[in-house]
Amino acid sequence: EQEQLHSLKGKKSVTMDGKEINIYANIGRPEDVEAVLRNDAEGIGLFRSEFLYLGRETYPTEEEQFQAYRSVAENMQGKQVIIRTLDIGADKQADYFEMPKEANPAMGCRAIRICLTRQDIFKTQLRALYRASAFGNIAIMFPMIISVGEVRAIKQIIHAVQLELSGEGAAYNPETKLGIMVETPAAALISDELAKEVDFFSIGTNDLTQYTLAIDRQNPSLEHFYDAHHKAVLTLIRITAENAHKNGIFVGICGELGADLSLTETFLRMGIDELSVSAPCVLPLRKKVMETRMDR
Numbered sequence: 001e002q003e004q005l006h007s008l009k010g011k012k013s014v015t016m017d018g019k020e021i022n023i024y025a026n027i028g029r030p031e032d033v034e035a036v037l038r039n040d041a042e043g044i045g046l047f048r049s050e051f052l053y054l055g056r057e058t059y060p061t062e063e064e065q066f067q068a069y070r071s072v073a074e075n076m077q078g079k080q081v082i083i084r085t086l087d088i089g090a091d092k093q094a095d096y097f098e099m100p101k102e103a104n105p106a107m108g109c110r111a112i113r114i115c116l117t118r119q120d121i122f123k124t125q126l127r128a129l130y131r132a133s134a135f136g137n138i139a140i141m142f143p144m145i146i147s148v149g150e151v152r153a154i155k156q157i158i159h160a161v162q163l164e165l166s167g168e169g170a171a172y173n174p175e176t177k178l179g180i181m182v183e184t185p186a187a188a189l190i191s192d193e194l195a196k197e198v199d200f201f202s203i204g205t206n207d208l209t210q211y212t213l214a215i216d217r218q219n220p221s222l223e224h225f226y227d228a229h230h231k232a233v234l235t236l237i238r239i240t241a242e243n244a245h246k247n248g249i250f251v252g253i254c255g256e257l258g259a260d261l262s263l264t265e266t267f268l269r270m271g272i273d274e275l276s277v278s279a280p281c282v283l284p285l286r287k288k289v290m291e292t293r294m295d296r
């Protein structure tokens, strides 16, 4: 079994009838790249940047962030690395942010909402990301998007950051791909409009399920009601994939559901271009893809 999986390293993730998909991996720290390479993922589909901000007393500096992003980009040797900007709030808290207490944090000031409110923090991260873009194949993605206006506001801030960097003579890749997480029902439902603003979508099924079913993903007593295969969630995924392709952009899945082998064929049929899963799931998923055929 292990040997059989081992033999899939270096192979393409392609179905029996020739449909190819990219299998990427999710990481939470620069050290995780080793497991990504060992399991032969074709890229990193979600690099959660929260590790830089959590479990400490002060904001991470631009330099600290730059070193972390650069090391991952370099170690991935030209393979795509999709880095997600800060997603704290809700379950993940950092006291030094001094955010007001909220009665309903999952629906509160989290992720992009913090970044658009506290633009100094956001700019520091974007400067670090753009500087690192000179050292590998980096793409940047934004969490918890619900509107076109947010995406336009982000692009204005990016424009300012690029002008600053250019003025300083700092190297960066101005063609860096920009994407959004589709993890709210709002984003899925307006994905036709959002697709015109960005280079790619990555569907976050963990939050998409939470917000679609109105079930707190942290509450174990609701497990019985938490149906990961709920038709409403699968429908939002299908709509998102259709709108991505209609507008010529690629669409991946980076939530837990991407690793659910009972849905692999469904996702392939929807035309999902990339599945990003934890490193140990990469080769079993490739095996599943290679055993699938869709022409019958």
Ligand code: PEP
Residues within 6 Å of the ligand: 046, 048, 087, 183, 203, 204, 205, 206, 207, 208, 254, 255, 256
């Ligand atoms: C998701 O919501 O599916 C996701 C991938 O992001 P996170 O689990 O970090 O919220």
Ligand code: MG
Residues within 6 Å of the ligand: 143, 183, 204, 206, 207
């Ligand atoms: Mg999420």
